Amino acid sequence: MGFKAGFVAIIGKPNVGKSSLVNELVGEKVSITSPKAQTTRNRIFGIKNTKDYQIVFVDTPGVQHTQTKLGEYMKVATDGATADVDAIVIVLDALRINQEDYKIIEKYKSVKCPVFIVVNKIEVTNFEKMYPILAKLNEFKFIKKFITTSAIRKINIEELENELVKCLPESEPFYPTDEYTDKSVRFMCQEIIREKALLYLQEEIPHGIAVEISSFEEGDNLVKIDANIITENLRHKQIIIGSNGSMLKRIGVSARGDIEKLVSKKVMLNLFVKVKKDWKDDINALIDLGFSKKDI
Ligand SMILES: Nc1nc2c(ncn2[C@@H]2O[C@H](COP(=O)(O)OP(=O)(O)OP(=O)(O)O)[C@@H](O)[C@H]2O)c(=O)[nH]1
Ligand SMILES: [Mg+2]
Structure with missing residues (x-):
């Protein structure tokens, strides 16, 4: 099979660990992270290169409702990130899954590409606590796959990557294969x-x-x-x-x-x-x- 390349958008509420996941997936510090919400303000590409494929992860500002012009810019950066991608990953924080997440998930029910749900920070909870939430998430039938991860403990990062690679088309790389971001x-x-x-x-x-x-x-x-x-x-x-x-x-x-x-x-x-x-x-x-x- 030939070389594969494509784009994967990473979206979700602020502070769920999107940038931490992108950094782990790429294996480089692409995006800054912090315990405070609304850390990421731009659309940032994190590029994972291997000899067989190139995945361009699109890190985005957390979905939020601010009234400022900066907030508007961030919203445009997030909303536009999911157009023309090969897969969308919606990240949830295992301890803070609520109505807001369900609203975000609902927004992507009719997109053409596969949509994944990643429940991150899984190391801070356990299966008994997660079970009712996972059962509820399961009602979103259009979701291609649910994956639980911990960016901090590096749990299931490779498994997530392997699932995403399956969504990429055969293509030439979009970026030079020795670069890990589009940013200067x-x-x-x-x-x-x-x-x-x-x-x-x-x-x-x-x-x-x-x-x-x-x-x-x-x-x-x-x-x-x-x-x-x-x-x-x-x-x-x-x-x-x-x-x-x-x-x-x-x-x-x-x-x-x-x-x-x-x-x-x-x-x-x-x-x-x-x-x-x-x-x-x-x-x-x-x-x-x-x-x-x-x-x-
Ligand atoms: N316990 C735990 N903390 C995590 C994990 N992944 C990320 N964090 C922490 O969660 C906080 C937010 O992480 P970020 O990666 O900045 O989150 P984000 O979704 O990019 O946030 P915004 O850019 O504000 O939308 C940081 O303090 C991270 O260290 C995880 O798997 N487990
Ligand atoms: Mg971020």
Whole structure:
């Protein structure tokens, strides 16, 4: 049989583990993850290459209802991700399956491609607790297969991949077979910095943050990066900087480590914090930050 290639959309509520699954399936850190909902804001391709096939996993922002223009951008990124794919995977969090998930599942009952349900975080529950929920899910007769996974413990990741490969048509690869994402190094750097901000900052602050790379100079042995953390107000700016710059330093040190792994060079990272009031609702600010609906 010839080479197979195709696209698989990964969708679901925020925080169910979509990006964690994509990272495990691809075997590379493609998408940032965090315990806070609405971590992923863009449509991100994670590309798994083997000698027999190429699967392009389409990671998406969690399905949600926000009123901002950024929220609208995220919704467009998610809704459009399921067009022209070879399979759709709806991810559920084993401990938080509810009406919202059923609504998402219902939306895909008439699509042409196979639809899979993945119940993730399975290691935190057990079969007795899951049984009534799985029985209820079974009522969705159009679902091709139910698979339980744990991205954290790497349970059933290969099994999931094997099922998805079966849905791919014979085709030439869509991307060079030595690439694992469609995103630029700059984008990956922005996301790494945002991931550390999500990790260290409390409550609502990380949701109001965006990151822009203002300068990126790559030398033979050293990459010099200047980046701005954009925030909505002065109070948040002070918290992000921390006393004597301690929080900004913490975010910077941690991000630098990951960026060094990404670029395989030493990195000098200078972080700044800028206030842009209401940037999430300001079309021009969003376009400047790379959130343009035209570019999805
Ligand atoms: N216990 C457990 N936690 C998991 C598992 N998979 C992911 N998580 C955690 O769940 C949280 C959310 O994971 P993400 O991969 O960022 O979730 P997401 O669905 O991409 O979230 P959004 O991008 O916000 O839509 C993180 O803290 C992950 O570490 C799992 O199998 N078990
Ligand atoms: Mg995500």
